């Protein structure tokens with residue numbers, strides 16, 4: 136409940152990774168909004184984090200963001216201006232967390248980048264999808280960077296990089312060439328996951344590389360003097376091939392077939408849970424360790440209420456599987472599309488109203504202004520006109536963005552849902568998904584209860600919001 140009737144306090148949040156220029160841009164975009172909407176400067180507070188890449192640091196490590204969230208929680212801020220979604224968070228999990236703080240405290244959020252789609256206060260699913268878009272974009276940029284790295288690696292095991300003028304060539308190192316060839320050939324001949332794992336173990340010591348690195352080599356077409364992108368394989372003429380593309384593809388098929396077993400054998404040891412659980416008393420559970428086993432227990436009064444990380448993660452994984460199997464892409468799509476077309480209609484209506492106002496104002500100015508009158512009477516309607524024209528422009532931009540989103544939405548929902556259902560997820564993606572789908576995990580003495588988001592998108596309501604999934608001993 137809000138007791139103070141004071142005008143809105145506006146926060147401006149900026150995050151810059153390296154360039155000072157970048158901050159200027161974010162500040163200018165925010166200032167332009169503040170000026171056009173006549174927000175008094177004394178009610179504006181600036182927060183900025185520097186030299187911080189959101190993709191690398193956790194929320195807690197971004198000091199000013201935390202300060203701002205604190206101020207929001209203490210009711211000191213009720214409007215936020217930010218350049219774009221990716222300034223706040225680079226993964227859905229963090230974004231959802233921040234989103235909940237906004238919702239809880241009724242914060243009006245405004246994104247000021249010209250291509251930003253407005254904040255969807257009433258559609259959390261759409262906001263989640265939009266944040267996934269942002270991540271996808273960040274991933275594409277990363278991919279482009281890594282593409283050039285893949286084409287011209289600075290170091291690659293087994294090769295010597297020769298540079299002459301602008302020409303770069305890669306030659307195999309003679310001393311290791313035979314051993315490397317044997318490694319690839321042996322791997323291409325295995326018939327079972329066990330054989331593959333023991334082959335990897337053998338070459339671990341021979342080549343002095345760990346299992347992860349060996350697997351990476353097997354998955355790198357550079358050794359067949361090829362590069363792979365979305366349009367297929369391309370020969371790299373400046374690379375001396377160690378194996379043929381045929382052998383490479385044969386190995387690739389085997390790695391795919393034995394994927395699960397390999398993952399198990401080379402899985403990194405996880406110490407923490409996908410989602411930190413709550414105790415039934417409401418307090419967050421604490422991670423502890425006894426010898427080699429990590430487990431969570433109540434940090435408050437119920438020390439005996441425990442669950443091991445392995446058990447909890449297993450239960451979470453099963454829940455995710457169940458949720459994703461009942462997640463309906465067509466349902467998500469149609470709901471989002473309906474919502475967007477409603478928004479578009481609203482925008483068109485708003486724009487119509489503004490257009491009529493502009494026309495009336497122009498007529499008014501033309502009728503009442505003559506060069507004989509002082510300029511004072513003219514400046515006010517003129518300012519008003521400028522303001523309305525700016526609003527009109529903003530609405531047009533929003534309409535265009537919504538139209539684009541409408542076109543993209545089926546694409547993105549299909550990709551996301553398909554990946555999820557086929558379980559082609561990396562450990563990190565799985566973590567991200569857990570946090571986007573599961574709101575809370577509560578551990579009581581006998582059960583684990585999952586509270587989930589996206590209830591409206593399940594087929595036949597297979598997944599109720601709360602469900603007992605797993606019983607402890």
Ligand SMILES: [Zn+2]
Pocket residue numbers: 414415416417418433434435436437440
């Ligand atoms: Zn407790």
